[in-house]
Amino acid sequence: GAGVSQxxxxxxxxxxxDVALRCDPISGHVSLFWYQQALxxxxxxxxxxxxxxxxxKSGLPxxxxxxxxxxxxxxxxxxxxxxxxxxxxxxxASSLVPAIAIQYFGAGTRLSVL
Amino acid sequence: xxxxxxxxxxxxxHEGDTVTLNCSYEVTNFRSLLWYKQEKKAPTxxxxxxxxxxEKKSGRLSSILDKKxxxxxxxxxxxxxxxxxxxxxAVNAGGTxxGKLTFGQGTILTVHP
Numbered sequence: 001g002a003g004v005s006q007x008x009x010x011x012x013x014x015x016x017x018d019v020a021l022r023c024d025p026i027s028g029h030v031s032l033f034w035y036q037q038a039l040x041x042x043x044x045x046x047x048x049x050x051x052x053x054x055x056x057k058s059g060l061p062x063x064x065x066x067x068x069x070x071x072x073x074x075x076x077x078x079x080x081x082x083x084x085x086x087x088x089x090x091x092x093a094s095s096l097v098p099a100i101a102i103q104y105f106g107a108g109t110r111l112s113v114l
Numbered sequence: 115x116x117x118x119x120x121x122x123x124x125x126x127x128h129e130g131d132t133v134t135l136n137c138s139y140e141v142t143n144f145r146s147l148l149w150y151k152q153e154k155k156a157p158t159x160x161x162x163x164x165x166x167x168x169e170k171k172s173g174r175l176s177s178i179l180d181k182k183x184x185x186x187x188x189x190x191x192x193x194x195x196x197x198x199x200x201x202x203x204a205v206n207a208g209g210t211x212x213g214k215l216t217f218g219q220g221t222i223l224t225v226h227p
Contacts, residue, residue, distance in 0.1 A: 003156070004156065031212055031213070033214070033215075035215075035217075040219075041219055041220075042118075042120075042202055042204075042217030042218050042219050042220050043157075043202070043204075043215075043217050044217070045214050045215065045216070048212055048214060050212060055210075055212065056210065056212075056214065091156075091157070093215075095213060098212035098213065101213060102148065102159055102162055103148075103159075103213065103215060104156075104159065105150070105156045105157045105158075106156055107155045107156040108155075108156065
């Protein structure tokens with residue numbers, strides 16, 4: 001596609017509910033990143049995929065967070081048993097190749113946990 | 115731990131003013147520094163800087179990197195209300211083979227008519 005597409009744009013969840021956030025990267029981009037952005041803060045790294053391989057998940061805050069990219073294209077970030085502190089904007093970014101390439105961001109999914 | 119600090123955190127100016135946004139960093143294995151503009155949507159790429167002293171320019175925006183003093187500035191001349199946004203600075207660094215970004219907190223720029 002022309003840009004990185006994320007869905008849904010907004011998600012309201014009750015505490016304890018599971019959610020799934022989708023990212024469709026720019027076609028042909030090898031690298032895919034997930035970031036979490038709390039209100040008034042810069043984005044923070046969650047996890048990285050190179051094609052279908054998850055090479056780094058060091059930023060995932062707990063084992064309730066799980067991400068996958070099974071065919072090396074679309075990625076899903078899943079949060080189980082959501083808690084209020086999970087409320088944030090979840091941004092996805094893709095880049096053509098690893099290392100130095102520019103990352104292009106989607107508009108994000110704003111998650112509110114009540 | 116890699117660290118990126120932006121200043122000021124917020125700035126209010128009038129149309130036509132010139133602004134300078136600052137970004138300092140402490141990281142290991144620096145590769146590049148990137149500037150993004152974030153409105154109520156996707157952060158949009160502005161500049162990527164890898165070499166010291168070479169100014170990058172796009173219209174009224176320009177940016178430069180100082181790798182000795184570990185900082186970058188983003189200049190916006192003749193500001194317009196459409197420049198109102200959060201400006202994010204990010205550094206690509208670390209021992210990995212891919213470009214994990216460490217972001218600053220952002221500078222909120224408000225341009226009044």
